Amino acid sequence: xxxxxxxxxxxxxxxxxxxxxxxxxxxxxxxxxxxxxxxxxxxxxxxxxxxxxxxxxxxxxxxxxxxxxxxxxxxxxxxxxxxxxxxxxxxxxxxxxxxxxxxxxxxxxxxxxxxxxxxxxxxxxxxxxxxxxxxxxxxxxxxxxxxxxxxxxxxxxxxxxxxxxxxxxxxxxxxxxxxxxxxxxxxxxxxxxxxxxxxxxxxxxxxxxxxxxxxxxxxxxxxxxxxxxxxxxxxxxxxxxxxxxxxxxxxxxxxxxxxxxxxxxxxxxxxxxxxxxxxxxxxxxxxxxxxxxxxxxxxxxxxxxxxxxxxxxxxxxxxxxxxxxxxxxxxxxxxxxxxxxxxxxxxxxxxxxxxxxxxxxxxxxxxxxxxxxxxxxxxxxxxxxxxxxxxxxxxxxxxxxxxxxxxxxxxxxxxxxxxxxxxxxxxxxxxxxxxxxxxxxxxxxxxxxxxxxxxxxxxxxxxxxxxxxxxxxxxxxxxxxxxxxxxxxxxxxxxxxxxxxxxxxxxxxxxxxxxxxxxxxxxxxxxxxxxxxxxxxxxxxxxxxxxxxxxxxxxxxx
Amino acid sequence: xxxxxxxxxxxxxxxxxxxxxxxxxxxxxxxxxxxxxxxxxxxxxxxxxxxxxxxxxxxxxxxxxxxxxxxxxxxxxxxxxxxxxxxxxxxxxxxxxxxxxxxxxxxxxxxxxxxxxxxxxxxxxxxxxxxxxxxxxxxxxxxxxxxxxxxxxxxxxxxxxxxxxxxxxxxxxxxxxxxxxxxxxxxxxxxxxxxxxx
Numbered sequence: 001x002x003x004x005x006x007x008x009x010x011x012x013x014x015x016x017x018x019x020x021x022x023x024x025x026x027x028x029x030x031x032x033x034x035x036x037x038x039x040x041x042x043x044x045x046x047x048x049x050x051x052x053x054x055x056x057x058x059x060x061x062x063x064x065x066x067x068x069x070x071x072x073x074x075x076x077x078x079x080x081x082x083x084x085x086x087x088x089x090x091x092x093x094x095x096x097x098x099x100x101x102x103x104x105x106x107x108x109x110x111x112x113x114x115x116x117x118x119x120x121x122x123x124x125x126x127x128x129x130x131x132x133x134x135x136x137x138x139x140x141x142x143x144x145x146x147x148x149x150x151x152x153x154x155x156x157x158x159x160x161x162x163x164x165x166x167x168x169x170x171x172x173x174x175x176x177x178x179x180x181x182x183x184x185x186x187x188x189x190x191x192x193x194x195x196x197x198x199x200x201x202x203x204x205x206x207x208x209x210x211x212x213x214x215x216x217x218x219x220x221x222x223x224x225x226x227x228x229x230x231x232x233x234x235x236x237x238x239x240x241x242x243x244x245x246x247x248x249x250x251x252x253x254x255x256x257x258x259x260x261x262x263x264x265x266x267x268x269x270x271x272x273x274x275x276x277x278x279x280x281x282x283x284x285x286x287x288x289x290x291x292x293x294x295x296x297x298x299x300x301x302x303x304x305x306x307x308x309x310x311x312x313x314x315x316x317x318x319x320x321x322x323x324x325x326x327x328x329x330x331x332x333x334x335x336x337x338x339x340x341x342x343x344x345x346x347x348x349x350x351x352x353x354x355x356x357x358x359x360x361x362x363x364x365x366x367x368x369x370x371x372x373x374x375x376x377x378x379x380x381x382x383x384x385x386x387x388x389x390x391x392x393x394x395x396x397x398x399x400x401x402x403x404x405x406x407x408x409x410x411x412x413x414x415x416x417x418x419x420x421x422x423x424x425x426x427x428x429x430x431x432x433x434x435x436x437x438x439x440x441x442x443x444x445x446x447x448x449x450x451x452x453x454x455x456x457x458x459x460x461x462x463x464x465x466x467x468x469x470x471x472x473x474x475x476x477x478x479x480x481x482x483x484x485x486x487x488x489x490x491x492x493x494x495x496x497x498x499x500x501x502x503x504x505x506x507x508x509x510x511x512x513x514x515x516x517x518x519x520x521x522x523x524x525x526x527x528x529x530x531x532x533x534x535x536x537x538x539x540x541x542x543x544x545x546x547x548x549x550x551x552x553x554x555x556x557x558x
Numbered sequence: 559x560x561x562x563x564x565x566x567x568x569x570x571x572x573x574x575x576x577x578x579x580x581x582x583x584x585x586x587x588x589x590x591x592x593x594x595x596x597x598x599x600x601x602x603x604x605x606x607x608x609x610x611x612x613x614x615x616x617x618x619x620x621x622x623x624x625x626x627x628x629x630x631x632x633x634x635x636x637x638x639x640x641x642x643x644x645x646x647x648x649x650x651x652x653x654x655x656x657x658x659x660x661x662x663x664x665x666x667x668x669x670x671x672x673x674x675x676x677x678x679x680x681x682x683x684x685x686x687x688x689x690x691x692x693x694x695x696x697x698x699x700x701x702x703x704x705x706x707x708x709x710x711x712x713x714x715x716x717x718x719x720x721x722x723x724x725x726x727x728x729x730x731x732x733x734x735x736x737x738x739x740x741x742x743x744x745x746x747x748x749x750x751x752x753x754x755x756x
Contacts, residue, residue: 112582188582195576196575197575197578226590226592227595227596229593233593233698234694242684245690260596263596
């Protein structure tokens with residue numbers, strides 16, 4: 001009776017599921033794959049919102065003496081754009097991929113702490129909603145201000161009660177604190193998963209490089225978000241309890257906030273870029289048909305970044321005046337960071353060297369990443385020189401530099417990751433034709449906007465200006481930048497359409513569409529809840545290669 | 559070929575992974591340390607920069623008794639773990655109760671110290687930079703002690719209900735790491751606030 005009963009129930013249950021059942025399943029899930037997908041979906045929604053905010057700013061700046069939006073709205077737009085992109089797009093999308101991929105890649109059935117995982121996601125999601133609720137609730141009873149308008153690094157004393165009335169800054173503080181709690185929870189989960197959940201034979205020297213990079217990213221998350229949380233607690237105390245941490249009138253220091261913020265802010269750049277490196281480490285070898293060049297050197301370089309990047313923060317503060325010792329130290333430490341990143345670029349090139357390269361969409365996005373990351377690194381080295389930075393600090397040159405990192409490098413690898421792992425997540429291939437349209441339109445738009453943006457910076461255009469007079473000669477350049485945005489927007493629409501359309505009509509992917517080597521391709525697409533019916537056992541870094549080439553397994557060479 | 563297969567089987571048999579709870583707690587301790595470091599830096603940075611009194615030298619007295627109690631509670635929680643490992647549950651409950659008691663005494667001594675500062679010396683978080691940094695640093699630590707006390711009390715309740723045995727020793731061990739961390743932080747806070755800062 002029992003076995004029969006359950007069998008009947010199962011066969012009946014599948015088609016009868018109401019949509020509410022699905023909602024309930026997703027809301028209560030602790031499955032790392034579903035949580036990963038929710039992270040990614042939630043980040044994509046915020047990507048579109050923050051992208052629209054950027055579009056508004058570009059329209060405002062397209063011509064001189066423009067009044068398309070008011071100065072107050074412009075301030076809110078750059079604050080919300082920056083905050084959203086860093087905390088509610090970058091972090092969740094990268095943690096989403098980490099959540100989805102890390103357990104699959106190490107042959108585990110879930111993360112180490114599934115319920116903590118769900119908690120971390122929902123607390124971060126709540127943080128994002130809280131930030132955007134400020135548009136409605138930010139004015140509180142005071143009727144002053146709506147969304148936060150203090151800039152994404154919220155320098156004191158702008159955040160003090162006198163200059164920021166109402167509750168917009170409080171929403172900013174609390175939402176970041178909540179997302180920080182979620183990020184630390186997920187980072188903890190990722191490290192513990194990699195260290196304690198590996199399948200048999202998966203030693204730390206055999207885990208895919210992606211997992212190593214997520215360990216370093218998580219380590220940096222602890223050491224970056226701790227100080228940020230501490231600084232936000234202090235700001236909260238200042239605003240609610242009347243303490244004086246950043247109150248200059250009572251002897252407090254505005255510069256201390258800058259230090260605390262950038263002790264978070266610079267490692268945060270590496271928290272965001274290391275997962276991008278992680279995707280490149282998986283994608284470039286598969287499409288070059290060669291194992292990664294210099295596995296150990298790659299691990300070493302990543303760990304080095306995890307330490308050196310903790311000692312470079314004050315290069316964001318050269319214009320404050322650090323004194324000769326500070327300037328020399330932070331110039332040199334910043335230059336030294338480019339050594340491990342240089343090692344990585346050479347290793348990726350050496351991986352491709354002599355390989356049989358397949359120019360599929362994930363690979364061309366990776367190539368775009370390599371090229372643009374190099375340029376971002378070069379302007380980075382330029383800005384690390386203190387006297388150069390005195391000239392160009394807080395100009396559009398800086399804005400162009402960090403958008404080369406965040407868009408040209410990180411977003412390109414996120415796109416590559418979508419094209420590479422979408423077949424695993426949904427069982428269907430993304431359209432290669434639309435993918436190439438996406439790549440070329442986005443690349444043209446990206447370079448039209450951000451290559452051009454360096455020049456007004458060199459001509460002295462400061463970041464965050466609301467508008468500028470005609471006689472400065474910045475008009476044409478700004479118009480060109482805004483035109484580039486049109487290409488990027490169209491490319492993004494193609495990408496979104498590609499994901500929707502391929503979900504319904506895409507070619508069946510099968511378990512291993514790219515002929516890849518890591519364990520996530522050993523299970524079906526999409527993987528079952530339990531990932532692997534039988535716990536896998538591995539003998540080398542490329543378990544699927546060993547399986548496909550028993551005559552010449554990697555174990556002979558490692 | 560056979561030798562290789564044997565070698566692989568050998569590694570598979572010896573497959574041991576670190577304990578989830580311990581690694582997780584180590585990660586939490588790293589993240590928490592980063593928060594505490596920032597508060598300690600703020601305390602040291604603002605030392606002597608208050609524009610008005612009172613100063614630490616005028617009002618702070620060294621909380622010797624509370625400190626001794628808190629630090630000894632690290633030893634008692636250690637014995638609670640080792641006795642639970644040997645399944646001596648009654649003894650383990652005793653050590654746990656002692657730990658909660660000692661932690662509680664520390665909290666009471668902090669409360670009395672704050673009461674004296676607020677009502678006799680007029681020092682609040684709003685008074686000056688010393689008040690701001692003192693209450694936030696000591697308060698951050700005290701809130702961690704409170705969290706530890708709640709968790710330890712929960713374990714004690716289970717212990718008194720007879721629900722604990724040596725299977726739970728591993729979990730209590732993880733909790734004891736947190737408690738040791740809270741004690742270690744107190745050594746730093748004590749040194750900074752009551753020794754260097756006075």
